[in-house]
Every structure is written in C-alpha cells, then in structure tokens.
Amino acid sequence: MTENKQEFWRWSEYNWRDENKDWREGNIVTAGIDVGSVSSQAVICVDGELYAFNNVRTGSNSPDSARRALEGALKDTGMTRDDINFVVGTGYGRVNVPFADKAVTEIACHARGANFMAGNEVRTILDMGGQDCKAIHCDEKGKVTNFKMNDKCAAGTGRGMEVLADLLEVPVTEIGEMSFQVDEEPPPVSSTCVVFAKSESMALLKDGWPKSKVLAAYCAAMAQRVASLLESVGMQEKFFITGGIAKNRGVVERIEKILGVKAIQTKFDSQIAGALGAALFAKTLYEKRQAKGVA
Amino acid sequence: MKANYGYTDGSGDYYITIETEGCLKCTEHDCVDACPQDVFAIIEDDYDDLVAAVVEEHRRSLAYVCSECKPASDPPPLPCVEACPQNAISHSW
Structure with a gap:
C-alpha cells in the first residue's frame, strides 16, 4: 500500500x-x-x-x-x-x-x-537561488562590477528551506509568516550546514519548541549566513533581492535588520x-x- | 569587474579574486601557464571581454588545489600572483 x-x-x-x-x-x-x-x-x-x-x-x-x-x-x-x-x-x-x-x-x-525590475539606482543584489547564493554589485546599466557566490553548500538557499518545510510539515510558502509568530526572537540555529541544521531543528522540536520558534531560529541563521556573504563584498545602496527566497518575509526582514538596509520592493516576481x-x-x-x- | 571565484565552508573562506580590468590591459596572460594546477583560463566573459577566470572544475576545491603552492611554513610567493603584471590576482586565504 x-x-x-x-x-x-x-x-x-x-x-x-x-x-x-x-x-x-x-x-x-x-x-x-x-x-x-x-x-x-x-x-x-x-x-x-x-x-x-x-x-x-x-x-x-x-x-x-x-x-x-x-x-x-x-x-x-x-x-x-x-x-x-x-x-x-x-x-x-x-x-x-x-x-x-x-x-x-x-x-x-x-x-x-534587477536593473530592469528595481531601477538603475540598484547597486547591490542578493540572489538567493535554489542551491546557491550570490552577492552582486552592478553599475547604473546593470553591468556586474563585483560578484561573490557560494554554491558549495545549500545553507542559505531555497533547497535548505524546502528541507525544513518538509521536516516541520509547514508549506514552504507559509514559513515566512509563521516565523514571526513568536513572543521573542530565538537565537539562530548554530549550524550553517543544512543537514546539521535539520538535526538541530529536530532536537529543538524534541525539547518542546513550537514550529514557529524553530522556523524563526532557522530563518535567522539563513539571514546571518547570507548577510555575511553580502558584507564580504560590501553593501552599496540601493539593495535588491532576487530569487525564490526573496518571497520569504521571515528571511528578508531578518537580513534587512542585520544589515540595517531596506530592500527595494517591486511589482515584479523576484524569481x-x-x-x-x-x-x-x-x-x-x-x-x-x-x-x-x-x- | 572584481570576480571572486571560490567558496566558504566550515573551515574558512577560499576565494581567488581577479580584477578583470587588469586582464583588459594584459596581452600575455602569463597566469594561465604559471599555475601548476591549471586553475586559470582565458575566457570571453558576458560582456565580450577576454579575461582570466578560475576554471569551473576547480572552483569548489581551491583549498586543496592551491595547497601545493601554499606550504605551511615559509610559503613562497604564489606563482599566479607573481605572474600577473597588473597585480590583478589575489587569494583570500
């Protein structure tokens, strides 16, 4: 059966x-x-x-x-x-x-x-893709002036979020909202690796953490991870996020908080x-x- | 363009940075032959410029591939960095 x-x-x-x-x-x-x-x-x-x-x-x-x-x-x-x-x-x-x-x-x-979607003032782009993450600088024409990517590890990527969605049995599209249903922000999960972060999340659930708190801790870890990639190339305003994770409020707002910068919002689909x-x-x-x- | 090839993993940051504006002024491209591990190649980038790049197969294993040129004690100057007349190549580790 x-x-x-x-x-x-x-x-x-x-x-x-x-x-x-x-x-x-x-x-x-x-x-x-x-x-x-x-x-x-x-x-x-x-x-x-x-x-x-x-x-x-x-x-x-x-x-x-x-x-x-x-x-x-x-x-x-x-x-x-x-x-x-x-x-x-x-x-x-x-x-x-x-x-x-x-x-x-x-x-x-x-x-x-990004230059088309968010305008020619965009200088820093974060692309949070399915299995990699890229920090890009561009000029007013949308030509790349600096880039750094990490595609060796799925931490901070869409696939990592999908793994957690399955573990917690929360639709991936609802993770962002649910991650804010906490009384106070928990510390981020300590592991950056998706496999270890999954194990750590399972342990937190066993300890009695509600799903929303685990999600908050995971989104915070993901935000920290990509924020450090962005900081390593340097933040230049204005800032725009592309890729599927740009639709996840739980990660985007935490990145904005760490960096102290608001990402440009547009009518276009970031993906x-x-x-x-x-x-x-x-x-x-x-x-x-x-x-x-x-x- | 500042092109950073490499990765971050649990043990650290392993990036080779190539300032491709330097490649535009270079006709020799000595970095390609200087590297004993064939890490570099000259490619036509997305803007039709001929520039040096780290080849795809080595981008996720630089810590190991470059280790031959980075002994733990008394490391000599890196051949790729030495070979570049534009000082356009640097390593993050």
Whole structure:
C-alpha cells in the first residue's frame, strides 16, 4: 500500500502574460530561459518589455525543463518558438538549453534583470537561488562590477528551506509568516550546514519548541549566513533581492535588520530576475547581430 | 569587474579574486601557464571581454588545489600572483 504523503516543500508552478499587449505589434521578440537547480523560468520580452513568463520546477533533464518552461510562457499567446528572434539560456543548466542562441551566466543576467525590475539606482543584489547564493554589485546599466557566490553548500538557499518545510510539515510558502509568530526572537540555529541544521531543528522540536520558534531560529541563521556573504563584498545602496527566497518575509526582514538596509520592493516576481535579464541580453545581442548583418 | 571565484565552508573562506580590468590591459596572460594546477583560463566573459577566470572544475576545491603552492611554513610567493603584471590576482586565504 502506498502512503499518500503531502509534500510541504512543493510550490505551485504558474505563468503570466500581459493581456493588454499584442506581441504582433512589436519588432523584436526575445526570450530568456533560466534553468536553475530547483526551478526554471522562461521570460518573453517584446521590444525589451516584459510580455509573458512561466515558472516551473526543474526536473532531472535540463533540456526538458527548458522546453517546458518556454511552452508554458507561450501558452495562449498565439506565439510559437519560431516567432522568437533570439533566445539566451542562463542558470546552472544554461548550456543545456537546446534552442538557445547564446548562454550567459546567471550573475550577469540577475544584475541586468534587477536593473530592469528595481531601477538603475540598484547597486547591490542578493540572489538567493535554489542551491546557491550570490552577492552582486552592478553599475547604473546593470553591468556586474563585483560578484561573490557560494554554491558549495545549500545553507542559505531555497533547497535548505524546502528541507525544513518538509521536516516541520509547514508549506514552504507559509514559513515566512509563521516565523514571526513568536513572543521573542530565538537565537539562530548554530549550524550553517543544512543537514546539521535539520538535526538541530529536530532536537529543538524534541525539547518542546513550537514550529514557529524553530522556523524563526532557522530563518535567522539563513539571514546571518547570507548577510555575511553580502558584507564580504560590501553593501552599496540601493539593495535588491532576487530569487525564490526573496518571497520569504521571515528571511528578508531578518537580513534587512542585520544589515540595517531596506530592500527595494517591486511589482515584479523576484524569481524571474535571471530569465528576464537573459531576455534583455537577448535583445541586445540580436540588435548587435542585426547591425552586423548576421541576423 | 572584481570576480571572486571560490567558496566558504566550515573551515574558512577560499576565494581567488581577479580584477578583470587588469586582464583588459594584459596581452600575455602569463597566469594561465604559471599555475601548476591549471586553475586559470582565458575566457570571453558576458560582456565580450577576454579575461582570466578560475576554471569551473576547480572552483569548489581551491583549498586543496592551491595547497601545493601554499606550504605551511615559509610559503613562497604564489606563482599566479607573481605572474600577473597588473597585480590583478589575489587569494583570500
């Protein structure tokens, strides 16, 4: 008999498109595909403006994840892959996007995407991805001037949060809110490693800590971890957070408290920053090719 | 651009920093040959510039890969740092 176990780490896939825009009226259609370790996004831009996107979980096969992400973005638009002038692949699976015209690192794409989403005053970007964390400085054009990443350890990443969601049986999307349901802020869990932090959290539960208190301690540890990465490159205002964890209030507000800086809030989905940056790179590259008479 | 390649783990910070503005003024790229472990390569970065970078395969194991050039006592100058005429390479540990 199979047990029907709820997966608390699982978040819903979704797509979006600008229904007020007709892509056929545009001149240049570009796409960015960000194949990350946990999620994949496809963004379609028309003349450098956001038109549609899709966010899916990355499967075991990067090319399939890229295809699935783009198919979802194209859904109900009447657009096909052939209508797209240039595609840029990014993320850890960037070289496995079969229909990409070029691959660009996610560091450069996140900086470009953040510049679009939060404005050209952004200088420091924190990308909290599925399995890595990056601190990036950029100039007013969104060009990277300094970066540092840590992808050796899952502490301070989305996957680490998913592990805890499953352990505590709390939907991953509710962790942030729940972590504030404490009378006073507990000390952070001492372990930075996800595996040890999980063991430590189990011990705290055994000691009678409520879930909200364990979550507060875990979010605080995660915030400390990424804040030290940011401090090592230096904080320059203005500050913006990209990636899935940017949606977790429990981590974001604790990072802001440690650093004494408020992150810029925007109407855009923080998780699409990399793919959006890739789509914007695609436009620039397409225009360069056109100017050379290659496209 | 200041490119920091490496990682932090339980034992410390292991980053090699390359100031790529220096690479733009360099035509020799001696860092590539100077490293006995082939840690460096010249790549075309995202902005179409030819710059030095730490190769992908070594980025998560620098503490071990670079240990040959970092004996515990009387460490000599690092060959990669010495080879760079622009003083663009530094190690965090």
